[in-house]
Structures are given as structure tokens and as C-alpha cells.
Amino acid sequence: MTRPGPLLTVRGLSVRFLMPGGRRIAAVTDARFEVAPGECLALIGESGCGKSVLASALLGLLPANTETAGSARLGDLDLLTAGERTLARTVRGRRIGLIPQSPAAHLTPLRTVRSQLEETLAELTGVRGRAALREAAERAAQRAAFPPDHLDRHPHQLSGGLAQRAATALALAGDPPLLLADEPTTGLDRPLVERTVDELRRHIEADRDRALLMITHDLAAAERIADRVAVMYAGRIVELADAAAFFGTPGPRHPYSRGLLDALPDRAFTPIPGLPPELGDLPAGCAFAPRCPRADTSCTELPPLAGSVACHHPVRPPVPAATPENARA
Amino acid sequence: MADTTAGAVWRPHGTARRSTHTLRLRVSAALMGVTVLAVLLVPPLAQLDQQAVDLAAKLQPPTWAHPFGTDDVGRDLLLRCVYGLRVSLLVGVVAALTATVIGTAVGATAGALGGRTDRAVMRLVDAVASVPHLLLGVFIVAMFRPGVWPVVISVALTHWLSTARIVRAEILSLRSRPCIDAAVSGGASRWRVAVRHLLPGVLPQAGLAAVLMVPHAMWHESALSFLGLGLPTHTASLGTLIQTARGSLLAGDWWPTLFPGLFLVVPTLAVAGLAGVWRERINPRRRSELML
Amino acid sequence: MGRLVARRALHAVPVLLVVTFGVFAVAAASPFDPVKAYAGTAALGADQETLDRLRENLGVDRPFTARWWDWLTGAVTGDLGHSAVMRQPVAEVIGERLVWSTLLCAVAFTAAVLLGTLLGVLAARRPGSPTDRTVTSLAYTLEAAPVFWIALLAIWLFALKLDVLPAGGLTDTASEQVTAQQVLRHVLLPAGVLAVSQLPWFTLYVRQGVGDALAEDPVRGARARGLAERTVLLGHALRSGLLPVLTLIGSRVPELITGALLVETVFSWPGIAAATVTAATAVDFPLLAALTTLATAAVLAGNLLADLLYGLTDPRVKLSEM
Numbered sequence: 050m051t052r053p054g055p056l057l058t059v060r061g062l063s064v065r066f067l068m069p070g071g072r073r074i075a076a077v078t079d080a081r082f083e084v085a086p087g088e089c090l091a092l093i094g095e096s097g098c099g100k101s102v103l104a105s106a107l108l109g110l111l112p113a114n115t116e117t118a119g120s121a122r123l124g125d126l127d128l129l130t131a132g133e134r135t136l137a138r139t140v141r142g143r144r145i146g147l148i149p150q151s152p153a154a155h156l157t158p159l160r161t162v163r164s165q166l167e168e169t170l171a172e173l174t175g176v177r178g179r180a181a182l183r184e185a186a187e188r189a190a191q192r193a194a195f196p197p198d199h200l201d202r203h204p205h206q207l208s209g210g211l212a213q214r215a216a217t218a219l220a221l222a223g224d225p226p227l228l229l230a231d232e233p234t235t236g237l238d239r240p241l242v243e244r245t246v247d248e249l250r251r252h253i254e255a256d257r258d259r260a261l262l263m264i265t266h267d268l269a270a271a272e273r274i275a276d277r278v279a280v281m282y283a284g285r286i287v288e289l290a291d292a293a294a295f296f297g298t299p300g301p302r303h304p305y306s307r308g309l310l311d312a313l314p315d316r317a318f319t320p321i322p323g324l325p326p327e328l329g330d331l332p333a334g335c336a337f338a339p340r341c342p343r344a345d346t347s348c349t350e351l352p353p354l355a356g357s358v359a360c361h362h363p364v365r366p367p368v369p370a371a372t373p374e375n376a377r378a
Numbered sequence: 379m380a381d382t383t384a385g386a387v388w389r390p391h392g393t394a395r396r397s398t399h400t401l402r403l404r405v406s407a408a409l410m411g412v413t414v415l416a417v418l419l420v421p422p423l424a425q426l427d428q429q430a431v432d433l434a435a436k437l438q439p440p441t442w443a444h445p446f447g448t449d450d451v452g453r454d455l456l457l458r459c460v461y462g463l464r465v466s467l468l469v470g471v472v473a474a475l476t477a478t479v480i481g482t483a484v485g486a487t488a489g490a491l492g493g494r495t496d497r498a499v500m501r502l503v504d505a506v507a508s509v510p511h512l513l514l515g516v517f518i519v520a521m522f523r524p525g526v527w528p529v530v531i532s533v534a535l536t537h538w539l540s541t542a543r544i545v546r547a548e549i550l551s552l553r554s555r556p557c558i559d560a561a562v563s564g565g566a567s568r569w570r571v572a573v574r575h576l577l578p579g580v581l582p583q584a585g586l587a588a589v590l591m592v593p594h595a596m597w598h599e600s601a602l603s604f605l606g607l608g609l610p611t612h613t614a615s616l617g618t619l620i621q622t623a624r625g626s627l628l629a630g631d632w633w634p635t636l637f638p639g640l641f642l643v644v645p646t647l648a649v650a651g652l653a654g655v656w657r658e659r660i661n662p663r664r665r666s667e668l669m670l
Numbered sequence: 671m672g673r674l675v676a677r678r679a680l681h682a683v684p685v686l687l688v689v690t691f692g693v694f695a696v697a698a699a700s701p702f703d704p705v706k707a708y709a710g711t712a713a714l715g716a717d718q719e720t721l722d723r724l725r726e727n728l729g730v731d732r733p734f735t736a737r738w739w740d741w742l743t744g745a746v747t748g749d750l751g752h753s754a755v756m757r758q759p760v761a762e763v764i765g766e767r768l769v770w771s772t773l774l775c776a777v778a779f780t781a782a783v784l785l786g787t788l789l790g791v792l793a794a795r796r797p798g799s800p801t802d803r804t805v806t807s808l809a810y811t812l813e814a815a816p817v818f819w820i821a822l823l824a825i826w827l828f829a830l831k832l833d834v835l836p837a838g839g840l841t842d843t844a845s846e847q848v849t850a851q852q853v854l855r856h857v858l859l860p861a862g863v864l865a866v867s868q869l870p871w872f873t874l875y876v877r878q879g880v881g882d883a884l885a886e887d888p889v890r891g892a893r894a895r896g897l898a899e900r901t902v903l904l905g906h907a908l909r910s911g912l913l914p915v916l917t918l919i920g921s922r923v924p925e926l927i928t929g930a931l932l933v934e935t936v937f938s939w940p941g942i943a944a945a946t947v948t949a950a951t952a953v954d955f956p957l958l959a960a961l962t963t964l965a966t967a968a969v970l971a972g973n974l975l976a977d978l979l980y981g982l983t984d985p986r987v988k989l990s991e992m
Contacts, residue, residue: 063386108894110390118386130389142896155891157906158986159913168905203985219895271857394700396738505688508969509962512931513946517693517962520950521700597816601932604818605947620819626749632826639819 481541786872
């Protein structure tokens with residue numbers, strides 16, 4: 050049985066910032082991944098590795114001093130070359146639903162949640178009339194498990210979890226096939242984190258044509274709901290793997306991914322020595338080499354993303370399994 | 379840094395805004411230059427006396443002989459405007475300096491002494507600030523009878539407030555610096571600390587405030603003169619010129635009104651523009667435009 | 671809210687006391703002589719004894735603090751003295767003229783706020799665009815121009831050259847009664863000039879506020895949701911960007927009064943601001959003192975309004991905590 054084609058295909062996506070004085074900061078370099086319908090891809094990395102920039106690039110929400118290269122195909126549309134009008138009218142909210150980081154900060158403080166939800170519904174679904182909008186808003190809120198009696202609150206009155214659900218309700222308003230969750234677990238306690246990501250997972254399981262791209266630094270959350278995992282370091286994707294193989298056996302292949310898992314409290318609890326490099330000051334070869342226990346002279350050359358890992362000395366799995374992405378590549 | 383994206387086609391995202399910084403600098407500097415030139419050079423070079431009355435040539439629109447036209451008794455308006463600008467500038471500068479001295483003294487006292495003095499002084503400042511500038515100015519001039527010094531005092535007494543606040547704020551922030559603690563623990567008296575350590579730190583801010591105040595002082599004086607409460611007509615400032623132009627305006631002669639006003643607008647724009655550029659330079663993130 | 675108002679009213683009392691005290695102090699320090707002012711030209715020929723008796727009768731031989739207190743107690747009961755130049759009780763002068771000044775200021779202020787908001791939004795939409803540059807340059811230039819100069823040029827243009835609007839006064843010179851239609855026609859030019867003088871501040875502040883809001887997270891969120899750019903601009907950026915302007919509106923009362931002083935004089939508008947100038951020229955102290963106090967009270971009311979607006983419009987702020 051052939052699987053349907055991927056929803057989102059990203060090839061060679063690069064974003065760089067032009068700073069005053071001519072300096073360039075390569076926030077994202079040569080990103081390559083796909084998101085297939087019905088699956089959850091977790092984009093993992095530490096803070097400052099460029100994950101949120103990638104999300105902004107997909108929606109055309111980058112600031113004015115940026116340049117992009119590569120392609121991000123959503124169906125027949127290249128998101129990076131589509132103009133602002135196309136993105137505003139056909140993509141945002143309609144084909145990609147963004148659940149932003151700090152959801153309460155992404156709502157206008159002077160307006161109630163209800164008014165902003167109704168406004169979004171009116172724009173995206175064409176519902177008209179006060180009564181119909183009111184009803185639609187309550188239904189949309191319930192879809193994201195947001196209590197309807199809190200709809201008349203203002204954003205600053207919402208707790209972290211409620212704000213997250215409000216943002217989810219807004220993202221789902223237009224029924225977009227691809228959900229983009231940017232750090233959905235920041236600031237939530239463990240039980241709430243688990244509940245939040247479970248709810249996100251439920252949204253794509255209810256409708257097998259939907260997909261979820263979750264950007265996070267919370268590996269436990271990723272382990273809980275991801276089907277596939279992409280690891281990002283210093284603006285580059287360094288590993289693409291099946292979640293089961295990544296979190297279980299044989300484990301991740303890239304030394305950095307290994308280090309990330311080893312740093313978890315319920316595993317080895319050993320942090321990776323050193324700090325990630327500044328995005329404006331990247332070395333010529335592999336950016337992880339200074340911190341890598343397996344580095345040698347060949348690491349002065351940048352390793353390409355070959356197979357599913359960008360490393361000159363990936364950890365060889367004990368049994369080379371026919372991993373799905375090898376078959377697909 | 380190796381550019382591994384060699385061969386990648388870079389597309390700009392969004393339109394980068396060209397900074398208006400240099401344009402504003404150039405325009406403001408040009409306006410300022412024109413003002414300075416007018417004030418310094420024109421009178422010695424001009425052959426005509428600004429008081430030369432020539433009734434035969436009265437109320438002529440701008441011509442080559444009289445680039446700004448003539449006023450109601452035939453005097454060349456360009457010369458009158460230049461002299462008027464000098465008078466306005468002189469009054470404005472003196473008034474601004476006086477206001478700065480008063481404001482610095484009050485603000486420094488409040489900031490340096492602190493406690494109840496500070497609170498009382500700030501209450502006083504708030505009270506005076508509640509009276510509209512021009513109204514207070516009109517009142518003072520009315521009580522003291524129009525003349526040069528009442529006008530200067532009127533302007534000074536209404537404009538010292540902002541300087542006082544700025545100086546006080548600066549002193550409060552300077553006070554918390556370690557060098558002041560060192561001076562005090564070294565045995566310096568409060569007075570000595572204030573004069574030798576705090577005041578020099580305050581002078582740049584006070585100086586800037588004084589410069590920025592000059593256009594405002596000029597405006598205030600012009601308004602008073604326009605209302606007939608300002609300078610006597612023989613030392614005509616730009617405001618007086620506009621007042622005397624009212625009569626001819628209703629007869630349709632626009633130039634005696636237009637040009638004196640332009641001579642007020644140009645220096646104001648120049649000072650504001652240069653000040654904005656300078657503020658942006660020392661503090662790029664601040665909203666320099668909004669110090670209205 | 672009631673507590674805020676009460677607290678502010680309480681703060682206003684010492685301010686008014688200080689201001690009125692200052693007014694009497696300035697008068698005492700000045701060469702102003704109430705006796706000569708009262709007697710007018712007759713004082714020139716009178717001998718010293720008559721003047722002294724007059725001084726005693728008027729009660730001006732007492733120290734100014736006592737006179738100040740008398741005036742205060744009188745003012746609280748509504749007796750503000752007698753205006754020599756208007757030949758009326760001061761309270762009557764104010765009563766007759768206040769409504770015209772209020773009309774002028776209200777029309778001008780509303781126009782300035784509306785037009786300023788519109789221009790500010792247009793400029794902030796596309797920063798650095800020709801629209802933005804034009805609006806900003808115009809705003810700065812208008813700000814630098816004295817309002818009485820603009821008023822005169824406006825009269826020349828609209829009343830003389832184009833002959834579409836009257837050059838001054840409340841009603842046409844020929845008419846005998848005040849009709850609404852005439853008043854409306856006559857208020858257009860002075861209110862327009864006053865509005866134009868207040869406009870730059872609003873334009874620049876709205877432009878700043880909306881421009882800032884467009885760069886912040888709430889607008890990013892609104893855009894990400896797929897809202898049309900116009901909805902984002904008006905329903906989100908403008909709402910957030912107007913808040914600082916709204917809270918500062920009350921602080922514009924001093925500038926409004928200053929502008930009214932000059933505009934009413936140029937257009938011979940029968941308001942209290944014009945009366946102030948007349949009082950100043952004739953050195954009519956009772957009228958001047960009353961008008962200064964009234965203006966101060968207006969400024970304080972404006973500040974209170976600003977705080978109230980802030981508390982009412984920003985849901986993050988609780989009035990009870992202000």
C-alpha cells in the first residue's frame with residue numbers, strides 16, 4: 050500500500066540574518082526533512098539553535114533583514130518564494146496552523162479571547178452573524194479543551210496551560226492539515242506537559258490527513274508523541290530518525306543526540322560539556338566537533354546529511370535495520 | 379566561516395528600510411547653516427539700513443530689489459526679518475540660559491538634598507507645571523508691564539521646570555555611583571560633593587536641555603510680542619513683525635506675514651532635527667522623536 | 671474609580687492653593703497698583719490722601735496674603751470679584767464666554783485626534799515609504815510653526831483669497847442674532863487652525879505606537895493566524911498602539927489652552943481665552959487671577975481624565991490599584 054506523499058517537503062532551507070555592519074548570522078543552514086500526513090515530527094534542539102527561525106521561515110514571518118534559500122514545498126506551493134499575499138490568504142491558518150511560543154504574548158492584550166477567536170473564525174471559515182459566530186467560537190474552544198466560560202477573559206488572565214489551549218483553538222480554527230507547535234511545553238509542569246502533548250497528538254489522530262511538526266527542547270515530550278525525530282544543532286539538521294529507534298534501541302547515531310539523551314535525568318544524567326557555538330561565529334567544519342568525544346581530524350570538514358545523520362563517525366547501530374527513511378531516501 | 383551554501387540562491391525577505399539618518403542630518407545642518415548665515419552675514423553685507431523708510435515703495439510684493447518685499451512703511455522686509463531673528467534669538471538664548479540656571483539650581487538642590495526638600499520641591503514643580511505656559515507668561519508680563527526684561531523673566535519662569543526635572547533625575551542616578559560614596563566617606567561635605575562631583579556630571583544634560591529650549595523660548599517670546607505684550611516695537615522681534623503685519627494682511631498683502639514666520643520655523647526645525655540626530659547617536663534604541 | 675477621583679481632587683487642592691498664592695505674590699512683587707487700576711485716569715490728578723483713602727476702602731493696604739485669603743474664600747462661594755475692563759462681575763464674564771471656548775476646543779480637539787490617528791496609521795503601515803516620509807516631515811514642520819502665524823495665513827487663504835469662510839467673530843457682522851448655522855460657519859476656520867496646531871503631536875505618537883505594535887508578538891500572532899492585513903492593522907496594532915496616546919490625551923490640555931489663547935485672539939472669537947488677553951493688556955487683576963485658576967483646574971482635570979482613561983481601557987490595570 051503506497052503511503053500518500055508528504056505534506057511538507059523541506060530541501061536546503063537556509064535563513065541568514067544581515068546585521069548592521071555587514072555581519073551575517075546563519076540561523077538555519079541546509080535544513081532537509083519531510084512531514085508525512087498522520088505523523089508527528091519532533092524538531093529537537095537546544096535554545097538558540099535556530100528552530101523557531103525555521104518555523105518563522107515556513108510561515109513567512111521573518112523580520113525584514115533576512116535572506117532565505119532553498120525550498121519548502123507544501124503541496125504545490127513553495128513557501129519560501131510565495132509572496133506575502135499568497136501566504137496571508139492561503140497558507141497561514143488555512144494550510145499551516147501555528148501554535149506560537151508564549152501563546153499569551155501572541156494575543157492582543159486589550160481584547161478578550163472570545164473576540165479574537167470569533168475574529169479568526171470569521172476570517173477563516175466564513176461564518177457570519179453574531180449567534181453563529183458565538184456558537185462556532187464555543188465549539189472551537191471545546192475542540193482544544195478550552196473551557197468556554199473562560200472565553201471572556203483577557204490574555205493576561207490566563208494560566209500557562211489555558212493560554213496554550215487558547216492558542217491551539219485558534220490554530221485549529223481553520224482546520225489546517227499541518228499543525229506547527231513552537232515549544233508547546235515551555236513553562237508548564239510535568240503533568241501538564243504530558244497532557245498538552247497528548248492532546249496535540251489526539252488532534253492528528255482524529256484526522257489521519259493531519260500532521261504535527263513540534264519544535265521542542267523537551268526530549269521527554271518528544272519521546273511521548275513523536276513518530277519521527279529531527280535533531281538540530283547550530284542551525285543544521287544533524288540527524289533524522291524514527292522515534293522508536295531513536296529513543297529506544299539501537300538509540301541515536303549522532304554523538305550530539307547521544308549526548309542529549311544521556312543528559313536526561315532518567316537516563317545517564319550527564320550533560321554535554323561545553324556550550325553550543327554562536328550562530329554568527331560558526332567553525333568551518335562540524336560545529337559539534339569541539340564538544341564531541343568522537344572527533345578527529347576528519348571533522349574539520351563539514352559532514353553532509355548522509356543517510357539519516359550528518360557525522361563522520363556516527364554510532365553504528367548493532368544491527369543495521371532497514372529503517373524507513375533509508376527506504377524512502 | 380565556510381559558506382557551505384555556495385551555490386544557494388539567496389532571496390531577500392521583506393524590504394529593508396533605508397535609514398533616514400543621513401538625510402535628516404544633512405537637512406537639519408543645512409537649515410542651521412542658513413540661519414547662522416542670515417544672522418551673522420547679512421547685516422554687514424547689506425547696503426540698506428533696516429530702518430530706511432521709503433514710503434514710495436511701501437507694501438511691495440517680493441521683487442529682485444526687495445527679495446521679501448517691503449513692509450507698510452517701505453522698509454526692506456528681508457533685512458527686517460534678519461534683524462528680527464537676531465532679536466528673537468538673543469531674547470531666546472538669554473531666557474533659555476536663565477531658565478537653565480534656575481532649573482539646574484532647583485533640580486540639583488532637590489536631587490542632592492533629597493528627603494523632604496526633594497518632595498516639597500517636586501510638589502512645587504508639579505504645581506507650576508499645571509499652569510499653561512503661555513498663560514503664566516501672559517500673566518507675568520501683564521503684571522510687570524511689557525518690556526525686554528519682563529519678557530525674558532516670563533519665558534524663564536515658565537521653562538525652568540523641565541530642566542529641573544532632568545537635572546534632578548541625573549543627580550539621583552549619579553548619587554548612587556560609587557565615586558560619590560567614596561567622596562562622602564573621604565570626608566567631603568555635602569556642598570563640596572554637590573559642586574565638585576555631581577554638577578559636572580549634570581552639565582552635559584543641562585546644556586543639551588538649554589539648547590533645545592531656545593526654539594521654544596523664541597516661540598514663547600513671539601507669541602507674547604504678537605499679543606502686544608512683548609517687546610516694544612522699536613526692537614522688533616519676529617513676533618512683533620507678524621503683529622504689525624496683521625493690518626496689511628487683511629488688505630491682501632501676504633508677504634509681511636509669511637516671511638517672519640518662516641524665520642521662526644527654520645531655526646526650530648534645524649535645532650529639533652540636529653537634536654534628534656544627536657540623541658539617536660548617543661542612544662540608538664530610544665525614541666528620540668517623541669521628546670515633543 | 672470614585673476613590674481615584676476623590677484622591678485626585680484632594681491633590682488638586684494644594685496645587686490650586688500654591689498657584690493662586692503665587693498669582694497674588696507675583697502681583698504684589700510687580701509694579702501693579704490696584705488703586706491706580708481701579709481709579710483709572712482719574713488717579714493721575716488725584717492727591718495722595720484720596721489715593722490712600724481709596725487704598726483703605728479697597729482693602730489693598732493689607733498684606734497680599736490677607737487679600738489672597740479673602741479672594742479664596744470669596745471664590746469658593748462664587749464671588750470672583752469685578753472685572754474693570756469688561757464692566758461685569760468676573761463670574762459673569764466667565765459664564766458668558768466659557769461655552770464658546772469649550773465649543774472651539776472640543777471641535778478642534780476631536781478633529782485633531784481623528785485626523786491624527788488616521789495619518790499616524792497611514793504612516794505606520796509602511797515605515798520608510800513615501801507616505802510615511804511625507805506625513806512625518808509635515809508633522810515636524812507644522813509643529814515648528816507658530817499657531818498664530820498659521821491662523822493668519824489661513825485667514826488670508828480662506829477668507830480673502832478664496833472667500834469661502836469668514837475671517838473672524840462669532841457671527842456675521844450684519845446679523846443681529848446668533849444662529850447655529852452662522853456659529854458653525856464661523857467656528858470652522860478657528861477650530862481648523864487649532865486642530866492643525868495640535869495635529870502633529872497625535873500623528874507622531876500614533877505613528878510611534880502603531881509602528882511599535884506592528885513589530886511585537888500580538889501582531890505576529892494575528893498574522894500567523896491568517897488574518898487580513900487590514901484586520902491586523904486596525905483590530906490589533908491600532909488597538910494596542912492607541913493606548914499610550916489615549917492615556918496622554920489629558921496631558922494635552924495645556925497646549926490646547928495655549929493654542930486657544932492665540933487662535934481666539936486672531937479670530938476675535940468671544941471665548942475666555944480672548945478675554946484673558948484683553949485682561950492682560952488692561953491689567954485687570956481680578957479677571958486674570960480667576961482665569962489663571964480656571965486654566966489650572968482644567969489642566970488638573972485633564973490629568974485626571976488621562977488616568978481614568980488609562981484605568982478603563984487597559985484591562986491589565988485595575989483602577990482600584992492606581
